Amino acid sequence: xxxxxxxxxxxxxxxxxxPWPRIVVDADTWRQAVLGIAAGEATLAALWAERRxxxxxxxxxxxxxxxxxLPCPEGRFPSVGLTHAAxxxxxxxxxxxxxxxxxxxxxxxxxxxxxxxxxxxPLGQAxxxxxxxxxxEFLRAEGPPLHQIAVGPVxxxxxxxxxxxxxxxxxxxxxxxxxxxxxxxxxDALLAGAELEQATRLAARVSGDSTVAYSLAFARAVxxxxxxxxxxxxxxxxxxxxxxxRLANHLGDFGAICNDAAFSLMxxxxxxxxxxxxxxxxxxxxxxxxxxxxxxxxxTADLADPAPIRAVLASIRARFPQLVELYDETASLQNxxxxxxxxxxxxxxxxxxxxxxxxxxxxxxxxxxxxxYAPYGELEFDVVTRTDGDVDARIWVRIDxxxxxxxxxxQILAHLPAGTLRNPxxxxxxxxxxxxxxxxxxxxxxxCVEGIALVEGFRGDVLAWVRLDEEGRIDACHLRDPSVFQWxxxxxxxxxxxxxxxxxxxxxxxxxxxxxxx
Amino acid sequence: MRRLLLQGLFRRPVTEAPPVxxxxxAALTAELEAKAKRHLGRSLSIREVDAGSCxxxxxxxxxxxxxxYDVERFGLRFVASPRHADVLLVxxxxxxxxxxxxxxxxxxxxxxxxxxxVGDCGANCGVFKGSYAVAGxxxxxxxxxLTIPGCPPEPAALIRGLISLVEASDR
Numbered sequence: 032x033x034x035x036x037x038x039x040x041x042x043x044x045x046x047x048x049x050p051w052p053r054i055v056v057d058a059d060t061w062r063q064a065v066l067g068i069a070a071g072e073a074t075l076a077a078l079w080a081e082r083r084x085x086x087x088x089x090x091x092x093x094x095x096x097x098x099x100x101l102p103c104p105e106g107r108f109p110s111v112g113l114t115h116a117a118x119x120x121x122x123x124x125x126x127x128x129x130x131x132x133x134x135x136x137x138x139x140x141x142x143x144x145x146x147x148x149x150x151x152x153p154l155g156q157a158x159x160x161x162x163x164x165x166x167x168e169f170l171r172a173e174g175p176p177l178h179q180i181a182v183g184p185v186x187x188x189x190x191x192x193x194x195x196x197x198x199x200x201x202x203x204x205x206x207x208x209x210x211x212x213x214x215x216x217x218x219d220a221l222l223a224g225a226e227l228e229q230a231t232r233l234a235a236r237v238s239g240d241s242t243v244a245y246s247l248a249f250a251r252a253v254x255x256x257x258x259x260x261x262x263x264x265x266x267x268x269x270x271x272x273x274x275x276x277r278l279a280n281h282l283g284d285f286g287a288i289c290n291d292a293a294f295s296l297m298x299x300x301x302x303x304x305x306x307x308x309x310x311x312x313x314x315x316x317x318x319x320x321x322x323x324x325x326x327x328x329x330x331t332a333d334l335a336d337p338a339p340i341r342a343v344l345a346s347i348r349a350r351f352p353q354l355v356e357l358y359d360e361t362a363s364l365q366n367x368x369x370x371x372x373x374x375x376x377x378x379x380x381x382x383x384x385x386x387x388x389x390x391x392x393x394x395x396x397x398x399x400x401x402x403x404y405a406p407y408g409e410l411e412f413d414v415v416t417r418t419d420g421d422v423d424a425r426i427w428v429r430i431d432x433x434x435x436x437x438x439x440x441x442q443i444l445a446h447l448p449a450g451t452l453r454n455p456x457x458x459x460x461x462x463x464x465x466x467x468x469x470x471x472x473x474x475x476x477x478x479c480v481e482g483i484a485l486v487e488g489f490r491g492d493v494l495a496w497v498r499l500d501e502e503g504r505i506d507a508c509h510l511r512d513p514s515v516f517q518w519x520x521x522x523x524x525x526x527x528x529x530x531x532x533x534x535x536x537x538x539x540x541x542x543x544x545x546x547x548x549x
Numbered sequence: 550m551r552r553l554l555l556q557g558l559f560r561r562p563v564t565e566a567p568p569v570x571x572x573x574x575a576a577l578t579a580e581l582e583a584k585a586k587r588h589l590g591r592s593l594s595i596r597e598v599d600a601g602s603c604x605x606x607x608x609x610x611x612x613x614x615x616x617x618y619d620v621e622r623f624g625l626r627f628v629a630s631p632r633h634a635d636v637l638l639v640x641x642x643x644x645x646x647x648x649x650x651x652x653x654x655x656x657x658x659x660x661x662x663x664x665x666x667v668g669d670c671g672a673n674c675g676v677f678k679g680s681y682a683v684a685g686x687x688x689x690x691x692x693x694x695l696t697i698p699g700c701p702p703e704p705a706a707l708i709r710g711l712i713s714l715v716e717a718s719d720r
Contacts, residue, residue, distance in 0.1 A: 147645040153681045162645065184650045187629035189597045189610050192647055213646045214601045217680035233676050239605020239701065283611075296553070302615035303563055309612070319703060320605060357550055545603045 034067040035089065035097045046100070048481035049255040053086070053098035061101045062109050064089065069115040073097075074383035074396075076485070077494050077511040078111055078121035079219075080129045082154060086509075087111065088483070088494060090383070094401030096483060098496070103131055106155075110136040117382045117516055128219065130155030141165060143212035143548060154220055172198035172206040180530065184213045191544035195533075202529040207522045215548040222508040227253065227456065230505045231326050234495070237510050238546035239320065243269075243276040244488030245510060245546075246325035248495035251404065253327040256482030256499050257456060264450040265329035266405045271443045272312075272321045272330075273487075274436045275340070278347075279308040280489040281387075281429040281436070284541050288426055289358065291534040292367040300354050307343045314339035329453030337444050344437055355430055368423040372524040372536035376420060382520055385491025385513040387432065388540055390416045391424035398487035410442050425539040456503075479506050490514060490543060512546030564619045592624035593715070596634035596658065600651045600687065601677075602641030605701040606668040610638060612704045625711065631657040636714070639687045640667045642674035648684045655691045663694045663714055667707070672696045 039045075042054030056064070068075050068089060076096060077088040085108045087099045101108050110133035111118030122133040123142035130152035146165030150157045177198050184192035194210040218237060222230050234249035235242045247269055254261060286301030309319040316324050316332040324332045334340075358364060374384070379392035389396060397414040399407040415431035417424035481498045491513030498506040521540050525533055597610055613620045614627065628634050631654045643651055655664070666687035669675040677683050687693050697710035 143646075145646045147648065147684075148681050149645075150681055164649070184647065185598055185631075185654050189599075189607050189627060191599050191602070191604055191607065192650060213650065214599070214641065214644055215646055215682050216601060216642065216644055216677045217682035218677075220682075221677065221680050229676070236603045236605070236676055236700075239603040240608055242605065283608075296550075299616055300553070302612075303617065306612060306615050306617050320608065320701070322605070322700065353553060357553055361550060543604065 033091055034064065034072040035091050035095065037067075038064055038097060038099065046481060048098060048483060049258070051096040051098070051483055053100055053481065053483075055100050055102065058101065058109055061087070061099060064099055065109070065111050065114055065118070068111075071380065074380075075111070075115060075117050075516075076383065076492075077496070077509065077515075078118050078125070079496070079509040079511065080125040080131055081223075081507045082129060083131070085125060085131060086496070088496070088511075090485070092401070094396075094398065094403065094485065096402070096485065098483065106130060107132045107134050109134055112136050112138065115381075117519065120519065121515065126152075128152065128154045140168065143215045145212055153217065154223075167210060169196045169208050169210075170206065174200075176200050177205060193544050197530060197533070199530055202531070204525050204528055204530055204533070207525045207533070209518055209522060211518065211544060212548050214545045216545075218549040219507075219509060222505050222510075225505045227327065227499070227503055227505065230497075230508065232323060234508075234510060235322050235325075237549065238512060238543040239322075240280055241276070241488040241490060241493065241512075241543070241546065242320050242322045243272045243325055244486055244493045245495075246323070247273060248484045248486035248488075248493040249497065249508075249510065250325055250327045251484035251486060252482040252495040252497040253456070253499065254482065255484060256480040256497060257327075257503075259328055259456050260454055261329050262451045262454055263448040264333075265452050267443055267447050268330045268332075268334060268452070269325050270406050270410070271334065271340075271440060271447075272316065272324060274439045274443070275308060275312050275315075276321065277489040278433060278436045278440075279305050279312070281433050282308065282347075284538065285354075285358075285426060285429050285433070287541075288368070288422065288535060288538045289364060291538045292364055294361070294364050297354060297358065297364075300350070304347055304350065307346055311339040311343040326453070328456040329451070331453070333452055334447070337447075340440065340444065344440060347433075347437060351433065358426065358430075365423065367532070367535060368426060368539075369419075369421060371422045371532050372528060372539060374420040374520055374524045376418065378520060378523055379420070382516045384517050384520055385487075386489065386517070387425050387428040387491075388513075388517045388520065389491065390414070391428045392420035393418045396492070398485045398492040402485060404484075404486070406443070409446070410439055412439050422535050422539040488513065490541065490546075491517070510546075510549070512543050512549075514542035514544075514547045517542050518547060563616045564622070592626055593636060593711075594626050594628045594634045595636045595638050596628055596631045596654070597638045598631075598640070598651060598654050600639050600641045600647045600671075600690075601644035601683070602668065602670060606640040606671070609701045609704055609707065610640070610667070613707060618704050618708065620708065620711075631655075632659065634658050635662060636711075637662065637664045637691075638667055639664060639691075639693075640671050642670045642677040642680075642683045643685055643687055643690045645682050645684045648690060651687075651690055664691055665710060665714060666693045666696045667710075668702060669698055669700045672698050675700065 046053040073089040076090045113135045127144035180197040183194040192213040198206040282305040286298035289297035313319045374392045376393040478501045494511040497508040500506040695714045
């Protein structure tokens with residue numbers, strides 16, 4: 032029996048969450064689930080909280096999800112990170128935001144809270160704080176030849192802020208420690224209590240490069256919660272936008288990784304292709320990044336004319352193979368990427384690394400296939416994997432996914448159904464009962480509806496969980512970026528590489544800061 | 550590689566000059582070239598600072614360097630250190646956690662310096678307004694000379710903004 036079925040059997044109650052169940056468990060079941068995850072029986076898909084409750088989402092190989100909820104009236108819960116390292120940073124986040132303490136947690140340092148907010152535990156006690164800033168103790172690496180290199184939060188390039196602390200022995204990195212949280216904008220708090228429309232706009236701005244993926248994940252979660260059907264044409268247009276987004280980002284990343292090996296020729300060429308995809312997206316949907324085009328109930332923009340998209344596909348097909356050949360045949364470039372930044376398949380598996388990071392280390396997980404969602408069941412595409420786990424493998428996965436996206440867009444354009452774009456989202460259902468008076472806002476009301484969705488963005492699987500109250504407002508919502516489980520792995524892959532290879536490793540991961548920091 | 554490089558030598562550059570949809574950009578870039586030269590001599594060095602953005606603005610600022618826009622041909626250069634910069638291009642609602650980083654970056658930039666707040670968030674915190682984790686719009690933290698709204702502003706809007714900055718700095 033799978034861990035998931037075993038947990039479903041022992042659960043005390045099953046909440047009305049669509050399309051996958053959420054069960055309320057006690058501390059013992061919670062511990063058993065964590066042990067099961069640590070033993071590899073399931074993958075930790077998300078770990079988040081609301082006031083006095085922690086939630087843990089797990090996935091099995093077929094992509095089916097299960098959410099465990101542990102009420103913590105005492106403000107404590109058994110640590111996940113103690114037995115399963117991937118849980119450590121989410122736990123630190125939960126403590127910073129809600130004040131819920133992971134008992135036995137191996138790392139008790141604050142994570143997103145740098146001591147700069149006007150309050151501590153903003154979603155818990157919300158005790159006033161003087162914003163003086165906290166001292167942060169980095170992990171130690173000791174010995175006479177070691178020196179530290181501090182990088183960030185303001186970096187040299189046009190990128191997001193974060194701090195990297197290297198301990199190096201000459202050129203060799205002995206330890207890298209990340210300190211993130213610089214772009215924490217309090218998204219969980221902004222979402223709680225927001226009107227659906229406002230929440231939709233927020234979800235689209237969690238990570239601007241993945242705006243379609245986030246909008247799609249959020250919309251699917253809301254639609255699942257409210258039982259809203261989406262018109263066929265909208266479903267297909269969403270997939271079209273998602274693949275254009277993947278195409279643009281993978282093209283940019285391919286060039287940018289090569290550029291970090293000082294091979295700027297590649298970036299010059301892929302930069303043009305990327306720009307052409309963005310222009311086609313604008314021509315097709317009215318916005319270069321297609322922001323706010325996917326909303327609960329459908330889409331807000333129709334594809335009037337597929338010609339610009341067909342033109343960009345033809346252009347990429349004509350020019351991209353030459354760039355792949357250039358990459359494959361340039362020994363000086365390969366010298367930098369092959370065997371650099373090796374991610375052990377076992378580690379990718381344990382952390383549930385999604386996207387090209389996981390797939391380049393043999394983890395064949397793609398939310399479009401498992402659990403799968405429309406219209407991908409009707410489309411032919413391959414989930415591309417590699418097993419080498421180095422920078423080179425992560426480049427090749429992107430190259431192959433570009434080809435797959437081209438293939439998908441062809442099929443979508445060929446079979447795009449006609450019809451309406453958007454169904455009304457009935458937010459305040461009259462047949463629901465009147466809520467009881469009193470109770471805290473963050474406490475689940477009896478008449479709330481919940482939905483969860485897993486969507487494949489260009490970085491990996493984006494998870495959205497949402498609970499709507501009887502007015503159709505957001506009661507609670509959590510959006511989990513794939514980077515949450517990829518960032519810690521970057522620390523692992525850089526070990527024993529030279530400092531100069533860090534940009535390559537980092538860019539080959541291309542984790543999101545904003546999506547992680549929320 | 551030889552083939553690609555030769556192609557590059559003999560092919561007409563993609564860099565915007567042709568009109569059709571991009572006439573506006575071509576005109577803007579020509580105007581910018583003249584102004585940047587007149588007021589700032591050879592070049593204008595830009596340091597981009599993400600003070601809390603969703604990364605959307607960064608993508609479009611990046612695009613300024615692609616071959617279609619290629620702002621470097623006008624002497625507009627993105628530099629790695631605020632010490633080398635004339636202009637800070639700041640994005641995002643300034644988060645509480647990035648406030649000091651932004652202030653220190655501003656302090657490290659030698660005068661004369663200009664600050665451009667980019668995007669709706671840089672202008673007024675956008676959808677993140679009111680959060681405990683947001684310290685304010687860029688102008689709440691450091692003096693701002695110009696705001697380029699948009700979510701995110703398109704490259705053409707960014708170029709247009711840089712022109713008006715050069716105009717303003719003349720006064």
